[in-house]
Amino acid sequence: MRIDLSGKTALVTGSTQGIGAAIATGLARAGARVGVNGRSEESVAAAIERMAIERIDDERIDVERDGGERDGGERDGGDLVAAPGDVSTEEGCERVLGALPHVDILVNNLGIFGARPALEIEDAEWRRYFEVNVLAAVRLTRAYLPGMRERGWGRIQYIASDSAVVVPKEMIHYGMTKTALLAVSRGFAKEAAGSGVTVNSVIAGPTHTGGVEDFVYQLVDRELPWEEAQREFMRLHRPQSLLQRLIEPAEIANLVVYLSSPFASATTGAAVRVDGGYVDAILP
Ligand SMILES: NC(=O)c1ccc[n+]([C@@H]2O[C@H](COP(=O)([O-])OP(=O)(O)OC[C@H]3O[C@@H](n4cnc5c(N)ncnc54)[C@H](OP(=O)(O)O)[C@@H]3O)[C@@H](O)[C@H]2O)c1
Numbered sequence: 349m350r351i352d353l354s355g356k357t358a359l360v361t362g363s364t365q366g367i368g369a370a371i372a373t374g375l376a377r378a379g380a381r382v383g384v385n386g387r388s389e390e391s392v393a394a395a396i397e398r399m400a401i402e403r404i405d406d407e408r409i410d411v412e413r414d415g416g417e418r419d420g421g422e423r424d425g426g427d428l429v430a431a432p433g434d435v436s437t438e439e440g441c442e443r444v445l446g447a448l449p450h451v452d453i454l455v456n457n458l459g460i461f462g463a464r465p466a467l468e469i470e471d472a473e474w475r476r477y478f479e480v481n482v483l484a485a486v487r488l489t490r491a492y493l494p495g496m497r498e499r500g501w502g503r504i505q506y507i508a509s510d511s512a513v514v515v516p517k518e519m520i521h522y523g524m525t526k527t528a529l530l531a532v533s534r535g536f537a538k539e540a541a542g543s544g545v546t547v548n549s550v551i552a553g554p555t556h557t558g559g560v561e562d563f564v565y566q567l568v569d570r571e572l573p574w575e576e577a578q579r580e581f582m583r584l585h586r587p588q589s590l591l592q593r594l595i596e597p598a599e600i601a602n603l604v605v606y607l608s609s610p611f612a613s614a615t616t617g618a619a620v621r622v623d624g625g626y627v628d629a630i631l632p
Contacts, residue, residue: 358608362457363457366597385458456505502543
């Protein structure tokens, strides 16, 4: 299955690092023009530079694997476009819409998280989590879905989490936002019914992103090499994972790129899991 997204424009919110950066890179490698988003012009410019270098390295690997010559620029990948703005605010969204007035693929990846004792989470914190993790995605969906519907093709995704269904007691406010995204996604899929636009959520599991290594080494023997350390961490603290290791951001991105493609035309209104089997359920 060779995914070709050339001619498509995508926006990935919160894509200057972590899972968002992997998704932006994956979509660009498939040929899409991708809007990279973060709160500041500086962080977005630095991310684009990093991703461009990674892509050159990737392309070199592909060319070597294929045994030589590039074939007709097929692997050139799409452009990365700066789309800075704090999308948890109306002004920030307007800024992003100014940079990218039309998109064919919207990946609502932005999400903040942090542990907090349940009874100490105050109203302002509940509101902040809702605004960043849910309202930003709703606002962008409202802005971009009508254009996708008119053009008869579009892809919208919400990056949810295992925490949507296995709500952690130290992150109820985070879990609440991820459960909300499943509802938002299913609802907008109904709004898009029959239009050629698909709307899905992606349930990501524990992933190897920035800061996770420090977190792991706080809980297991510091002398262990990373491979063993993460397996020990999963065995002791995430025993329900069937993968028994952290997921790499690129593994989440692979599913998102597929769902963004014409091949995924019959998947809509779904919550699709890439959680390493962490959620002990047959559905979704
Ligand atoms: N990591 C995991 O194990 C895991 C597991 C399941 C699900 N997820 C979900 O996956 C998504 C990505 O997680 P991650 O761990 O990759 O995130 P991350 O490494 O913390 O990255 C957050 C990104 O969001 C940007 N950002 C933060 N606030 C913003 C705002 N208001 N407006 C625009 N951009 C903003 C940051 O860019 P700047 O600093 O440049 O603004 C950064 O690019 C989240 O929705 C998370 O809930 C993560």
